[in-house]
Amino acid sequence: MCGIVGAASRKNIVEVLIEGLRRLEYRGYDSCGFAVINGDDAKHLIERARTTARVSELAEQGKDFHGTLGIAHTRWATHGKPDTQNAHPHISGGLIAVVHNGIIENYEVLRTELKSAGYVFTSETDTEVIAHLIHQAYVSSKPVDLVASVRSVLPRLHGAYAIGVIAQDRPNILVGARVGSPLVVALGENENFLASDALALAGRAHSMMYLEEGDVAVLKAESVEIIDHAGKTVQREQKPMPAQADSVDLGPYQHYMQKEIFEQPRAIGDTLANIASFGPQLFNADPEQWKKFDQILILACGTSYYSACVAKYWLEDLAGIPTQVEIASEYRYRTTVPNPNTLIVVVSQSGETADTLAALRHAQALGHQYTLAICNVASSAMVRETNWSFLTKAGTEIGVASTKAFTTQLVALYLLAVSLAKRAGKVSPEREKELLRDLRHLPKALHAVLALEPQIIAWSTAFAKCENALFLGRGMHYPIALEGALKLKEISYIHAEAYPAGELKHGPLALVTEKMPVVTVAPKDDLLEKLKSNMQEVKARGGKLYVFADQDTEITSSEGINVIRLPEHYGNLSPILHVVPLQLLAYHTACALGTDVDKPRNLAKSVTVE
Incomplete structure (x- = not known):
């Protein structure tokens, strides 16, 4: 979602701003821009460039710009359509320039007030209100004090x-300044920086500081001052900058999403590296505190929510611990009955998802003291604000539609389930070795699934001709069906819905015709025979089935039934294997339709607003 980069230096910082925006492109955006001031020029004019094209186009515009002070931004539209007039930075009176992440909820009241004071608005954004308010305060201050x-x-x-x-x-x-949205200060040699994501400045600065709620940072080339919400100058802990972002070379792949699908064996292998046993040590948890919670509440959004829904099956089946899963954006707005012995688990790829962060803080305000983050970014707010954490090793994920982040989240949640089963005395030393062996085999098993790509490409041509699709699954594979439907709608724009297969006769069967492809997740499990009956219900009504089946399910291709066989059944880990062909189906259908696979319309990677 929206990204900020700023710099104060003694050198030209245009290239720094542009490179920072390039590194934030993965978050998703629909416009970008920068504003700079040349401290070596006596006029000190604010020069600005904005575009609704990509950052590469902004770089072309900025070739002749020179500035020693500047701010830059990638925007994902909330207030106002995605056009150049609404792109950041916004300037007031030729004097004040502002970039902004987040949402100002009372902007309409402020906008009316500022119009009455004579300010003319050139955009539809809430951000322009901030620029005019600061301008109003600045020109009336005695002495002038920014x-x-x-x-x-x-x-x-x-x-x-x-x-x-x-x-x-x-x-x-x-x-x-920040309240509710992340902002870091990065420290360099005779230059200092602001960014919404530390990775924007990796390799440029030697250390960084996280701003806390209400902090205001004052940056000059040679100094940084931080003022807290009470107006006191404070010191914030300095940390080393994160490592340089992963290579963004596409290599032999057509899109980042395809590359990231094929990186999943590596990502899962890295996530499992050095894990020799299950237990609280995997989550940086205190062993005594680990014994105290007796139920779990998982909070997440989007794809992460579906990983949590799979985890509910694992946690209750393997560990016997009551587990609830809630959509984070809904949890904080309803009355709940908090149990102080609940472990709150928040799941997020970026660790900055606004709804999930707000839900975490709400849970903490209700008195929940046991909190765990499962996240892909060590420097994220979510990791910093929870007691315990598990870091997945997916690496940078650029495609908006999550793939490797999802499967590594599933691995992390499975580790949690088995660790709690061990806590409950349900895992013997021999069984622990077997479970570790199964996990370590996952990368090899995934390579075998990825080899099915040519067969899936053949299916995608049929899906590209459809306007709707239905996905079916049962048990812990129902959330996998949900994830498959989400992927298809995200990047191909085909309307897709998922249902528990047993619910067909309670409504969705009315939608089934020969024009409605029905994707079915069919593992060799206890519900297989029930699922076969549901498939017959579809076939009897002329529906076309596309089935991802395990080898020994005895489901074969016939009139109205198309089958792709996965190499092996993998028990409780089966959801991790079955989601990969659904990712490939969505990807190749989108390619057949010619959509922008990595940056689908209206969507963003890191959702930092409600």
């Missing part, structure tokens, strides 16, 4: 925000 002006405006902003601010007549000061 930092004081920014601080005076912040209490009037209701909602979540991270902002970067520069002023035309202060060519050496960059001001940042």
Whole structure:
């Protein structure tokens, strides 16, 4: 989603801003821009470039720009359509330039007030309100003080925000502030930086600091000052910068999504590296605290929510621990009955998902003291704000539609389930060795599944002609059907829905015709015979079945039934294998339709607003 990069230096920082935006492209955006001030020029004019094209186009526009102070932004539209007028940075009076992540909930009231004061709005955004408010405070302050002006405006902003601010007549000061949205300060040699994601500046700075709620940061080339919400100058802990972002070379692949699908054996292998036993040590948990919770609540959104739904089956079946799963965006807005002996598990690829972070904080406010993050980013807010954490090793995921992040989340949640089964005395030493052996075999098993790609490509041509699709699964494979439907709709724009197969006769069967492909996840498990009956219900009504079946299911291709066989049945780990062909089906259907696979319309990678 929206990304911020800012810099105060003694050198030209245009290239730094552009490179930072390139590294944030994976989050998804529909416009981008930057504004710079050349401190070596006596006029100190704010120069700005904006585009609704990609960052590469912005780089072309910026070739002749020179600035020692600047801010840059990638925007995912919330208020106002995605066009150049709504792109950031926004400028007020030729004097104040602002970039902003988040949403200002009371912007309409503020906009009306500012119009009455004579301000003219050139965009539909909530961000322009911030620029005009700071301008209003700045021009009326005696003496003129940019930092004081920014601080005076912040209490009037209701909602979540991270902002970067520069002023035309202060060519050496960059001001940042945050409430509810992440913002980091990165420290370099005679230059300092702001960013919404530390990876934007990896390799450029030597250390970094996370701004806390209500902090205002004042950056100059040679210094950084942080002022807390009470107005006191404070020190924040310095940490080393994260390693350089993974290579973004596509190699032999057509899109990042395809590359990331094929990286899953490596990602899972890395996630499992050095794991020799199950237990609290995998989650950096205190062994005594680990014994105290007796139920689990998992909070997540989107794809991560579906991984949590699979985990519910594992946790209750293997560990015998009551488990609830809630959509994070719904949890915090309903009345709940908190149990202090509940482990709150939050699942997020980025660790910055606004709804999940808000749900975590709500749970903590209700008194929940046991919290665990499963996340792919060590430096994320979610990891910092939970007691315990497990870091998946998916690596950078650029495609908006999550693939390797999802399967590594499943691995992490399976590790949690088995660790709690061990806590309950349900895993003997011999059984523990068997389970570890099964996990270590996963990368090899996934390679065999990926080899099915040519057969799946053949199916995709038929799916590209459809307007709707139905996905069916039973038990712990029902969430996998949900994930398959989500992938298809995300990147191909084909309407797709998933149902528990046993629910067909309770409504969805009315949709089945020869024009409705029905994708079925058919593992060799206790529900297979029930699933076969559900498949017959579809076939009897002229529906066309596309079945991903395990080898020994005795489901064969015939009139109206198309079958692709997975190499082996994998027991409790079967969902991790069965989701991969669904990812490939969505990917190749989207390719057949010619959609923008890696950056589907209207969607963002890291959803940092509600």
